[in-house]
Amino acid sequence: MRKEVEMPGVRRFLDRSVARAGAVFAVAGLLGSAAPPPVTAETIVQRFAPGEQPPSGTQLAPPVSAITQRTNLPSSFYVIPWFTVDLDDPGATTTLFAIRNEQEADNEVTVEYYDPSFGSLGDEFVVLGGMQVLTRNVRDAGLAESGVVSGFIRILADAPVTVDTFQITPSEAFASGGVPVDVSGGGLCTSWRSRFLLGGGFSGGTVLTLLFNQPLGPGEPSLRGTAYNEAGNEINTFSITTDEFAIQVPASDLVLPGNPFGSLTLEFLAPEEEGAIVNTGAVQANYDALGLFSVAIEGHCLDEVGPIL
Incomplete structure (x- = not known):
């Protein structure tokens, strides 16, 4: 059972000019019976080939292939x-x-x-x-x-x-x-755990902010995860496909209905090609009670050997 969710495009602004982005990310979970439709992603943005520098005029900017890919990390x-x-x-x-x-x-x-x-x-x-x-x-x-x-x-x-x-x-x-x-203090990891709150006083639910060190694009998932209820029983699995480096995802898109509280495990995926390095990212959860309060909590890194940049 699978379900694919597409997030609507939003406006991007590059060099003070408006560009409409048709980029979508797909969330695949055990939620539907039919096979998901093909994943599509197209973004009208300024892109850079590996080795090129963004037009920022600074030598600190890395190639676009990974947000932390540098020969010398700053202090x-x-x-x-x-x-x-x-x-x-x-x-x-x-x-x-x-x-x-x-x-x-x-x-x-x-x-x-x-x-x-x-x-x-x-x-x-x-x-x-x-x-x-x-x-x-x-x-x-x-x-x-x-x-x-x-x-x-x-x-x-x-x-x-x-x-x-x-x-x-x-x-x-x-x-x-x-x-x-x-990042310099080891803030990027491969495996993460985070809670979700979708009921009770949290009328706004939970929104996950996901930072990808290297998204894999529309061809293969960049992240996979498992949802658990409060008792620790597995609810469903899911994956996220994106070509964007930073996205926000409602937890309600990742979890079967009827589960107001629980936890998620998330793993950033490396390319399937042979010899690909381990991939990393970061996870943050915002718990929201509409019009009352909102709390941001960093996910918990589960890596045993430390992050790989």
């Missing part, structure tokens, strides 16, 4: 796995983040903004003084003229920094937490 490397901002309404949702220099000396920091398909939205370079904190509202980053912009942010520094982030909706006096991924 601090964080990824904010999902940001969103509505540029048409000052009272609508935006994303804030802060970077703190954790040393007494100056620290060179590069902030890179990307759409989910790794299309460059822009970057900035700053020098932080000793113990200085840089705060940013993505609304002020100049990513586009209008519309809703979403994606992920990479933060690379020559010396140790710490990062925090959250989203706010001023018109509703509402905030939602976020969890930056500390």
Whole structure:
């Protein structure tokens, strides 16, 4: 039994011009009797061949083949796995983040903004003084003229920094937490476990934010998982096929109906080709009670030997 779910395309903004993305990801689970229709994915975005540099003007940007593929990782490397901002309404949702220099000396920091398909939205370079904190509202980053912009942010520094982030909706006096991924500190793993809350006071359910170090595209799944109920009994299995590096997935799309609480195990998959390296990623869950509160919790890495970049 399988079911395929397609997420509707959203607007992307590249170099201040609007591009409509028809990209979809497929969620295959034990939910239906018929074979799933063919997976299709097409995104109108700026792409880069392996070895080419995004037009950010910085040597810190890697090839597009993997978000962490570099010859020399910086001392601090964080990824904010999902940001969103509505540029048409000052009272609508935006994303804030802060970077703190954790040393007494100056620290060179590069902030890179990307759409989910790794299309460059822009970057900035700053020098932080000793113990200085840089705060940013993505609304002020100049990513586009209008519309809703979403994606992920990479933060690379020559010396140790710490990062925090959250989203706010001023018109509703509402905030939602976020969890930056500390790549340099081992934040990417192959196997993960996370909870889901789809009932009781959590009227908004659970949304998973998934960061793929190297998505495998429409030809093969990039992630597979298993859902368990609160008693620990297996409910169903599922897989996710995507060519995007950052996506958000409602947990209700991954779990059979009638299971309000439980857990998920998720594994980022390597290409099927012989000799392919182990793949990695990151998992974050947002538990939401509509209009009341929202809590972000990082998933639990299950890797025994540590992450492989």
